[in-house]
Every structure is written in C-alpha cells, then in structure tokens.
Amino acid sequence: MLRDKDRYLSILLISPSILAVLIFVYGFIAWSVRVSLSKWKGLNADYTWNGIQNYLNLFSDPRFAVDVRNTLIFTGVFVIGSILLGFLLAVMLDQGLKGESFFRSLFLFPMAISYIVTGVVWRWLMNPASGSRTSGLNLLFSNLHLDFLQNAWHTTPYWGIAAIALAAIWQMSGYTMALYLAGLRSIPVELREAAQIDGATEFQIYRYIMLPLLSPVTLSALIILGHMSLKVFDLIIAIAGKQLPLDVPAIYMWQTTFDGLFYGRGAAIGILLLLSVAVLIIPYIRYTLKTETEA
Amino acid sequence: MKMKSRLAKNWLYVPLILMAVFYLIPMYVMLVTGFKSFAEIDLKTMWNLPSGIHFDNFIEAFSKLSPHLWNSFLMVIPAALISSALGSLNGFILAKWKFRGADVIFPFILFGMFIPYQSILIPLVVFMRTITMPVGAFFQSVGIDFPVSLAALALAHIIYGIPITTLTFRNYYASLPQELLEAAKIDGADMLGIYRWILLPISLPSFVVVLIWQFTSAWNDFLFAVVLTGNSDWPITVALNNMAGSQIIAWNVQMAGSLLAALPTLLVYIFLGRYFLRGLLAGSLKG
Numbered sequence: 001m002l003r004d005k006d007r008y009l010s011i012l013l014i015s016p017s018i019l020a021v022l023i024f025v026y027g028f029i030a031w032s033v034r035v036s037l038s039k040w041k042g043l044n045a046d047y048t049w050n051g052i053q054n055y056l057n058l059f060s061d062p063r064f065a066v067d068v069r070n071t072l073i074f075t076g077v078f079v080i081g082s083i084l085l086g087f088l089l090a091v092m093l094d095q096g097l098k099g100e101s102f103f104r105s106l107f108l109f110p111m112a113i114s115y116i117v118t119g120v121v122w123r124w125l126m127n128p129a130s131g132s133r134t135s136g137l138n139l140l141f142s143n144l145h146l147d148f149l150q151n152a153w154h155t156t157p158y159w160g161i162a163a164i165a166l167a168a169i170w171q172m173s174g175y176t177m178a179l180y181l182a183g184l185r186s187i188p189v190e191l192r193e194a195a196q197i198d199g200a201t202e203f204q205i206y207r208y209i210m211l212p213l214l215s216p217v218t219l220s221a222l223i224i225l226g227h228m229s230l231k232v233f234d235l236i237i238a239i240a241g242k243q244l245p246l247d248v249p250a251i252y253m254w255q256t257t258f259d260g261l262f263y264g265r266g267a268a269i270g271i272l273l274l275l276s277v278a279v280l281i282i283p284y285i286r287y288t289l290k291t292e293t294e295a
Numbered sequence: 296m297k298m299k300s301r302l303a304k305n306w307l308y309v310p311l312i313l314m315a316v317f318y319l320i321p322m323y324v325m326l327v328t329g330f331k332s333f334a335e336i337d338l339k340t341m342w343n344l345p346s347g348i349h350f351d352n353f354i355e356a357f358s359k360l361s362p363h364l365w366n367s368f369l370m371v372i373p374a375a376l377i378s379s380a381l382g383s384l385n386g387f388i389l390a391k392w393k394f395r396g397a398d399v400i401f402p403f404i405l406f407g408m409f410i411p412y413q414s415i416l417i418p419l420v421v422f423m424r425t426i427t428m429p430v431g432a433f434f435q436s437v438g439i440d441f442p443v444s445l446a447a448l449a450l451a452h453i454i455y456g457i458p459i460t461t462l463t464f465r466n467y468y469a470s471l472p473q474e475l476l477e478a479a480k481i482d483g484a485d486m487l488g489i490y491r492w493i494l495l496p497i498s499l500p501s502f503v504v505v506l507i508w509q510f511t512s513a514w515n516d517f518l519f520a521v522v523l524t525g526n527s528d529w530p531i532t533v534a535l536n537n538m539a540g541s542q543i544i545a546w547n548v549q550m551a552g553s554l555l556a557a558l559p560t561l562l563v564y565i566f567l568g569r570y571f572l573r574g575l576l577a578g579s580l581k582g
Contacts (some may be wrong), residue, residue, distance in 0.1 A: 006392065006485055009486055009487070010392045010486060014385050014389070018404070024419070024454045024455065025406070027418075028414075028418035028422075031417075032417055045421070097311075103315060106315050106318055107314065107318055109318070110318065110321075111571075112557075112564035112571065113560060113561065114532050114556065114557070114560070115517065116532040117535065117553045118321070120552075121325055121550065124546055124549075124550070125320065125324060127338070134339075135339060135341055136341070139339070170318065170321070174318075175575060178576065179576070231413075233517075234517040237517070238539060241540055249413070250411065250413055253413040254416075254522075257416070263417055266417060267417050270416060271414055273413050273414060274410060277410065278406075281406065281409040285409075289401070289402060
C-alpha cells in the first residue's frame with residue numbers, strides 16, 4: 001500500500017506534466033475547435049459565432065478536394081510501397097547473411113535525417129527539366145540507357161504527388177523493415193524448423209507461417225505510416241514549395257492561416273486532420289494497451 | 296542440400312546491393328556535389344566525381360548557416376534534457392507508483408504524441424506570442440540579448456515530447472521486477488529515495504534512447520520552428536528550406552548545406568544507432 005506522503009508526492013511530481021498535456025493538447029484542441037466555429041479572419045482575434053460554416057465551405061472548396069485526392073494518392077503509394085519494401089528487406093536480412101547489420105544500418109539511416117534535408121536533395125534528383133537541361137535521376141537514366149524511365153516527377157499532372165511519396169518511401173521504408181525484423185525475430189525458431197521438417201519451402205514458410213504471425217506488425221505499420229501520410233508537410237514544402245497541384249491539408253492549413261489570415265478556416269482544417277488521425281490512432285492505442293495487459 | 300541453400304542465399308546479395316545503392320544515391324549526390332569546386336559545378340555533370348576535395352561549397356554554406364546551426368543546438372539540447380527528465384519521473388510514477396486513475400491518464404498522455412500539430416497550431420502560436428512579448432520586452436529593458444522565440448520553440452518541444460518520453464520510461468520501468476522496490480521499501484526508502492538510488496542508476500540506456508530520440512526529432516522539426524521563430528532565431532531546418540527556395544543560392548551550396556544540417560543527427564545515428572532503433576520501435580508503441 002502506498003504511504004500517504006508518497007502518494008501525494010507522486011501526484012505532485014507528475015501533475016506539471018499532466019497539466020501541460022491537458023492544456024497544450026486538450027485545451028488547445030478545444031480552443032482550435034472554438035476558432036473553427038468562428039468568423040476569425042485577419043490579424044485580430046474574432047470569436048463571432050459562425051456555426052459549422054467553415055467546415056461546410058471546405059467541403060465545397062475545390063482546393064480542399066485537391067488536398068483530399070492528393071492525400072489519398074500519397075497514402076496509397078507511400079503506405080503500400082513502404083510496407084512491401086520494408087517486408088522484403090526484412091525477409092532478406094532474416095536469412096543470416098554476412099553483413100546483415102551493415103545493410104540494416106544502411107537501410108535505416110534516412111530515418112535520422114530531417115524531411116527538409118531529404119526534400120532539398122530529392123528536389124534536385126527529381127529535376128523535371130528536359131532536353132539539354134536534363135539532370136538528376138533523369139540524366140542518370142539517360143546515361144544508363146534507361147531513357148524510358150525518365151519522367152516529369154512531381155510535375156506530372158494529377159499523379160505528381162506520387163513522386164513525393166517515392167522520397168517518403170526512401171525515408172521511411174527502413175522503419176517498416178525494422179518493425180518486421182523485430183517481428184520475425186520474435187517468432188520461435190521451432191516453428192520454422194517444424195515446417196522445414198514437414199517439407200515446406202522457404203516461400204511457403206513465409207507465406208503461410210510468418211506472414212499470418214506478423215499481422216500485428218503489419219497493422220502497426222499501416223496505422224503509423226497511415227497517420228504520418230495524413231500529416232505530410234515538410235517533405236512537400238522542401239521538394240516543391242507551396243504549389244497548388246501538390247497541395248495537402250497540412251499545407252493548406254498553414255498557408256491559409258499564417259499567410260492568408262483565415263484563422264477560422266485554418267482551424268477547421270486542423271480539426272478535420274485531427275479527426276482523421278483519431279479514427280486510426282484511438283483504436284490502436286486501446287488495442288495496444290489491452291494486449292499489453294493481457295501479455 | 297545445406298550447401299545448395301547457402302549458395303542460393305548468396306544470390307540475395309544482388310537485390311540487397313541494388314537496394315543499398317538506392318538508399319545511398321542521395322548521400323552520393325550530396326557528397327560529390329559538396330566536394331566539387333565552384334568551377335566544376337554543372338547540373339549536366341552532377342553524377343561525376345569531383346576532381347579533388349574542395350571545400351568551397353561547405354565554406355559558403357557554413358557562412359550562411361552557422362548562426363542557425365548554433366540556434367538549433369541552443370534549442371535542442373535543453374529541450375532534449377528537460378523532456379527526458381520529465382519522462383523519466385512520469386514513467387516511474389506511472390509504472391511503479393500508481394495512484395488511482397494512473398491507468399486512465401496514460402492513454403490520454405499517449406494520444407498527444409500522435410495528434411497532427413495543425414490542430415493545436417493556432418492556439419500555440421497565439422499563446423507563445425502572448426508570453427514571449429512581455430518576456431522579450433523585459434530582457435530588452437535589462438539589456439540582455441535573449442532568443443525568446445527559440446526558448447518558446449524549446450518549450451513546445453519539451454511539452455509535446457512528454458508523451459513519447461513518458462512512454463519509453465514507463466515501459467522500461469514496468470519491465471523491472473516489483474521485488475526490486477519492495478526490498479528497498481522494507482529498508483525504509485521512500486519514493487524519491489527509491490527513484491534516486493535504485494531506478495536512476497539503471498536508467499542510463501533508457502536515457503540515451505530518449506535523449507537521442509528527442510534530439511533527433513527537435514533537430515529535424517520544421518513545422519513548430521517555422522511558425523514560432525523569427526528570422527534571426529531560425530533553426531537550421533527553416534534556414535535550409537529558405538536557402539533552397541531562394542533563386543540566388545546555387546544548388547551546390549544547397550547540397551553542402553543539407554549535409555551540414557544532417558550531420559549532427561547522422562553522427563548520433565552512426566555512433567549510437569542501436570539506441571536510435573529502440574527509440575524508433577518505442578514510437579510505434581512496440582518498445
């Protein structure tokens with residue numbers, strides 16, 4: 001049993017952190033909700049009630065429609081690409097080859113770098129200029145006689161955002177690899193050996209034994225990567241700046257609020273982003289904490 | 296049979312090396328461009344090796360970025376230290392000194408690490424502006440040149456870092472046997488005594504994990520920095536992005552600048568990669 005003195009002390013010590021989270025997370029979310037229901041436009045705060053008008057305006061806003069489409073394309077390419085690549089890398093590194101830890105470190109190092117640095121470099125790699133000004137990867141493809149691979153990257157109409165997702169895959173696939181590798185290592189060796197004795201091929205072992213056992217890892221990866229792609233922001237800014245064809249909700253929010261001073265609209269975008277992330281994350285937190293107590 | 300599968304496995308080096316090339320391409324471009332002389336810079340020869348080691352680009356980039364690199368260090372170090380210390384204390388209480396409601400509070404703290412910061416950005420900016428103005432005015436009146444907006448940025452990183460640091464320490468402390476504490480309690484140690492003399496000495500690895508994590512994420516952050524800091528207080532990410540967006544500064548200098556901006560976190564990764572990985576797994580709640 002806790003002694004009274006220690007009980008009060010523990011509450012006293014943790015309360016600054018709890019208070020900070022309470023104010024800066026929950027208080028600020030409530031404040032944002034209030035701003036999103038106001039007519040605030042301009043430098044001075046204006047909390048005149050505006051109902052859900054800001055939200056309704058967004059739903060009929062062609063720019064927001066572009067944002068939603070871009071987010072969907074980005075999420076699809078980024079999540080599927082990172083999971084497939086991460087899984088393949090993990091399976092290859094799981095074979096007990098020499099140099100495994102070298103490759104592992106190599107595939108993971110982009111995680112240590114900021115999206116801004118990644119963006120600045122990829123902006124030159126994905127230089128869309130053609131003809132005599134061809135450079136970057138397009139130039140490399142031409143030097144390697146792989147001209148058919150040349151493309152306009154992020155300036156491709158409609159699908160341009162997929163090129164940004166490529167840079168994001170470069171940055172994050174090592175992370176899914178690490179998740180899968182940790183998952184593979186936690187599967188008992190006996191299971192694999194038993195399957196080998198039963199004559200299963202290596203492919204069958206991964207397909208019918210490992211993959212189903214790894215489904216919790218796949219779920220985590222889906223949710224973590226999915227919620228990241230809803231928040232994507234700096235990478236796009238660093239590769240392409242603020243361009244309408246590559247717009248996403250996070251950029252729209254930033255620009256409309258701090259450049260355009262449409263605070264009400266900016267807050268509404270922020271809250272919509274929060275809701276879409278919460279739909280993924282809240283069940284995930286509940287599921288994780290539940291399995292933790294069961295374990 | 297064993298022999299055959301060994302040989303077959305060696306074929307795996309082909310895709311692995313191809314992938315390694317893919318991951319190294321941006322590094323290669325950054326390095327070869329960075330070490331070229333100004334005379335060699337041409338987009339058409341960007342894949343060629345430099346004729347020798349030249350530091351022109353780095354000197355140029357450093358002269359433009361050094362105040363901002365310094366700003367980043369100034370902001371990141373206290374942010375990482377303070378949020379780690381808070382996380383350790385919170386983790387200890389939530390894992391080993393549970394008060395009523397501790398288990399209810401924890402998921403609410405956790406949620407804070409996943410929120411899109413756009414949903415709190417307007418209040419954060421308004422709040423920080425309200426505090427930094429009088430504080431800045433005070434420092435000015437006493438004649439001290441204090442980077443107030445950097446301090447605000449550090450504060451934001453401390454507070455929004457609490458969820459992940461608390462999580463990492465809580466998971467670590469929860470994995471320690473309860474007997475460890477019971478024995479100390481019987482010997483008459485109180486709560487702070489147990490924390491100070493029993494848990495803190497064995498927390499070093501967790502501190503390394505959390506410090507690295509916080510260092511990396513605060514160093515690499517762009518969103519908070521761009522809305523909270525003014526021109527002279529810009530950390531490196533904002534300064535680099537502005538450099539890349541300007542028409543005046545050539546791409547070769549941008550490449551060198553990118554390398555300078557990436558170097559501190561890359562060095563941490565190279566020397567302490569093992570701890571970095573553990574922080575990464577903790578961030579997906581799997582630590």
